[in-house]
Amino acid sequence: MSSIAMPTSRATISAKDHRDSLRPLALAAPLLLLLLFSFGAPIVALLSRAVYEPTIANALPNTVAALRLDNAAGVPAEPVFVALAADLKQAQAAGGIYEFAKTLNARLPGARSQMLRVARLAGQDPKPTKEAMIKAAPLLGEEQSWTAIRTGTNRFTSFFLLSAFDLRWTDQGTIGAVSADQAVFTRVFGRTFLIATLVTLATLALAFPLAYVMTNVRPVIAGIVLVLVLLPFWTSILVRTAAWTVILQKYGLLNDLLLWLGMTSDRLELMYSRTGLIIAMTHIQLPFTLLPIYSVMRSVQPSQLRAAQSLGGRPFTVFRRVYLPQVMPGVLAGCLLTFILCLGYYITPVLIGGASDQLISNFIANYVNVELNWEMAAALSFVLLASTLGLYVVMTRYLGLDLFKMG
Amino acid sequence: MKRVCRTTLLALASAAIISQIQPAGAAELTVMATGGEWQAALRKAWFEPFAKKMGITFNEQEYTGELGKIKAMVETGNVPIDLVTVETSTVLQGCDAGVLIRLDYSKVADRSRFLPGTALDCGVGIDVYGDVLAYDTTVLKEAPTSVLDIFDTKKFPGKRAMRKAPAQNLEWALMADGVPIADVYKVLGTPAGVDRAFKKLNTIKKDIVWWDAGAQPPQLLASREVVMTTAWNGRIQNAIDKDKRPFAIVWDNQIVEYDMIAIPKGAKNLDLAYKYLAYATEAEVSAQLGRHIPYGPVMADATPFVPKDVLSKLPTAPDHMKAYLVGDVEFWGDHGEDLVKRFNAWLAQ
Numbered sequence: 089m090s091s092i093a094m095p096t097s098r099a100t101i102s103a104k105d106h107r108d109s110l111r112p113l114a115l116a117a118p119l120l121l122l123l124l125f126s127f128g129a130p131i132v133a134l135l136s137r138a139v140y141e142p143t144i145a146n147a148l149p150n151t152v153a154a155l156r157l158d159n160a161a162g163v164p165a166e167p168v169f170v171a172l173a174a175d176l177k178q179a180q181a182a183g184g185i186y187e188f189a190k191t192l193n194a195r196l197p198g199a200r201s202q203m204l205r206v207a208r209l210a211g212q213d214p215k216p217t218k219e220a221m222i223k224a225a226p227l228l229g230e231e232q233s234w235t236a237i238r239t240g241t242n243r244f245t246s247f248f249l250l251s252a253f254d255l256r257w258t259d260q261g262t263i264g265a266v267s268a269d270q271a272v273f274t275r276v277f278g279r280t281f282l283i284a285t286l287v288t289l290a291t292l293a294l295a296f297p298l299a300y301v302m303t304n305v306r307p308v309i310a311g312i313v314l315v316l317v318l319l320p321f322w323t324s325i326l327v328r329t330a331a332w333t334v335i336l337q338k339y340g341l342l343n344d345l346l347l348w349l350g351m352t353s354d355r356l357e358l359m360y361s362r363t364g365l366i367i368a369m370t371h372i373q374l375p376f377t378l379l380p381i382y383s384v385m386r387s388v389q390p391s392q393l394r395a396a397q398s399l400g401g402r403p404f405t406v407f408r409r410v411y412l413p414q415v416m417p418g419v420l421a422g423c424l425l426t427f428i429l430c431l432g433y434y435i436t437p438v439l440i441g442g443a444s445d446q447l448i449s450n451f452i453a454n455y456v457n458v459e460l461n462w463e464m465a466a467a468l469s470f471v472l473l474a475s476t477l478g479l480y481v482v483m484t485r486y487l488g489l490d491l492f493k494m495g
Numbered sequence: 496m497k498r499v500c501r502t503t504l505l506a507l508a509s510a511a512i513i514s515q516i517q518p519a520g521a522a523e524l525t526v527m528a529t530g531g532e533w534q535a536a537l538r539k540a541w542f543e544p545f546a547k548k549m550g551i552t553f554n555e556q557e558y559t560g561e562l563g564k565i566k567a568m569v570e571t572g573n574v575p576i577d578l579v580t581v582e583t584s585t586v587l588q589g590c591d592a593g594v595l596i597r598l599d600y601s602k603v604a605d606r607s608r609f610l611p612g613t614a615l616d617c618g619v620g621i622d623v624y625g626d627v628l629a630y631d632t633t634v635l636k637e638a639p640t641s642v643l644d645i646f647d648t649k650k651f652p653g654k655r656a657m658r659k660a661p662a663q664n665l666e667w668a669l670m671a672d673g674v675p676i677a678d679v680y681k682v683l684g685t686p687a688g689v690d691r692a693f694k695k696l697n698t699i700k701k702d703i704v705w706w707d708a709g710a711q712p713p714q715l716l717a718s719r720e721v722v723m724t725t726a727w728n729g730r731i732q733n734a735i736d737k738d739k740r741p742f743a744i745v746w747d748n749q750i751v752e753y754d755m756i757a758i759p760k761g762a763k764n765l766d767l768a769y770k771y772l773a774y775a776t777e778a779e780v781s782a783q784l785g786r787h788i789p790y791g792p793v794m795a796d797a798t799p800f801v802p803k804d805v806l807s808k809l810p811t812a813p814d815h816m817k818a819y820l821v822g823d824v825e826f827w828g829d830h831g832e833d834l835v836k837r838f839n840a841w842l843a844q
Contacts, residue, residue, distance in 0.1 A: 270836055279843070
């Protein structure tokens with residue numbers, strides 16, 4: 089855009105103009121405030137959980153103080169255990185012991201029942217020894233447990249964000265990879281981006297020729313095609329996904345048809361597979377890619393193409409140098425829209441995808457709903473949101489796409 | 496501009512006030528359950544008779560059994576439900592997170608009347624169900640005799656369905672690998688044991704279709720998507736009895752589990768909720784569910800009230816209790832999150 093013209097125009101804005109430009113903003117203020125309070129604030133509040141987790145620090149004030157005096161790495165000395173016993177006894181009495189045990193368990197698997205056991209011990213025995221506590225909770229005798237407790241006592245934590253990249257703090261205080269059998273998120277993010285890319289390309293391959301045809305047929309026919317494309321658009325995504333289940337299943341319509349036509353000799357496994365997932369997602373996303381392309385294609389002047397041809401351009405050259413540059417914003421906008429929406433797919437992978445086709449949203453939902461580990465869910469959401477925004481910025485900045493100027 | 500601001504403020508304020516007003520009216524009780532055939536059975540066996548007895552309105556909601564929904568209600572201070580049905584491991588989780596209240600059993604029933612493990616601090620048992628193997632008798636020529644036959648792809652080729660969760664599947668994997676039932680959780684508590692279970696699951700991984708909801712296994716069998724599936728016994732039994740499906744249940748090496756009901760923190764009709772719990776745990780009342788779905792009562796003194804023809808279909812029927820494992824809630828409370836993550840990592844490979 090006109091980056092050179094900007095400073096001069098800004099300089100000429102008088103104070104009055106400035107006030108005038110604020111007026112529409114004031115009219116939009118209720119909406120903006122509503123957005124801020126009902127949308128912006130909850131998102132920020134939820135995302136902050138990814139880095140702020142005070143449960144462990146709140147439950148263990150004495151232990152935190154004792155650990156500060158005990159500088160040695162590894163399993164600390166007796167005073168820390170005495171402080172821990174006092175803290176757990178206190179937490180037991182106050183009722184916070186369960187939440188503490190659960191929170192620690194997320195960092196230290198198996199810690200839950202052992203911490204509850206030590207708390208019970210501390211409740212009965214006023215001065216439990218280090219030995220007795222380790223006997224009740226063998227984990228307390230291990231170096232890695234104390235690494236987990238030490239890092240856990242920081243209210244601000246990088247644990248969840250690191251976990252989102254399959255990384256962790258090692259016992260030596262460096263960042264390292266988690267063990268291979270716990271590494272899942274990088275793979276899932278990769279898969280989410282891969283499936284989003286494949287679906288975007290598939291919708292583009294279908295939408296581009298279709299949009300071209302629609303701009304070049306009689307308006308009545310174009311209208312009918314448009315309705316046909318939009319009809320499923322007005323149906324709930326759940327209904328469309330269920331419909332695809334009927335079509336794709338082993339004894340479903342598509343397999344029956346293929347067998348009848350003799351195109352396959354065996355029934356294909358389309359349900360619970362990536363092929364099925366991509367087919368269903370492509371269908372659901374088609375209008376999102378098609379409409380921006382169609383709206384841009386309609387504004388291209390056919391006379392320019394004829395002019396280019398009359399000046400000696402061969403059809404492909406005309407397409408590449410005259411037509412494509414003009415429709416490119418629509419193509420990019422449609423693809424970006426579809427790509428971003430695909431990143432957040434949830435219900436279709438659940439119902440049609442196989443076990444290895446679950447996308448990042450499915451994992452976020454699992455942490456929110458089933459594990460009640462909202463910190464991990466917030467960390468994964470943060471990574472997803474940041475990469476989506478990053479993608480948008482790259483597209484607008486470097487590819488010159490401006491969604492606000494579309495349509 | 497000023498007027499716009501004031502109007503907006505006024506609108507916001509009145510909206511805030513309206514949302515605070517509680518509807519007054521006749522006594523009512525709201526329960527949230529996991530839906531399907533099971534909730535319909537609960538309704539006929541307990542909800543409707545209780546509503547009639549007390550002269551109240553019994554409202555129902557459905558959800559998919561996730562604690563997150565209840566946690567969100569409790570955290571926002573807007574708890575529209577008084578009772579909620581949950582899985583046993585979820586009771587433990589909800590108890591820890593302070594989402595479910597710790598029950599006062601003096602208002603429910605004597606704890607000694609319950610089967611072991613069904614009177615938890617935050618949850619009261621509803622029924623006993625079995626994780627079993629089911630198949631279509633018209634598809635499989637030879638009948639499987641044990642749940643562990645699901646691991647035998649040579650004798651029973653074809654796709655098989657299992658629940659998409661590590662619980663039960665890891666136990667069965669160890670049992671199929673030769674671990675005695677009594678040692679399953681001891682072995683699964685060690686890293687080597689977990690490796691062993693996943694190694695066994697790996698042998699049939701490519702043949703597994705995964706299910707999430709309890710209604711899926713009968714559908715998967717009916718659409719012949721799979722030749723056999725793990726399932727909750729009641730769903731299969733009802734498909735056999737009500738829909739006349741040619742299915743059969745394999746009981747040998749079943750895993751016995753309990754459904755629970757709990758009160759969320761902040762429930763508005765606490766007294767009535769307790770009255771319901773006391774009602775549903777009366778010996779004769781507790782036996783009524785079996786008439787509508789073949790799940791057994793959790794009250795030890797309820798068995799004489801269970802109809803004879805129902806008794807033979809329950810997980811607790813003597814014929815079905817020759818080899819079985821009782822799901823260990825404490826174990827899954829400790830290792831659930833960790834094993835779910837490992838399970839997901841394994842699925843993704």
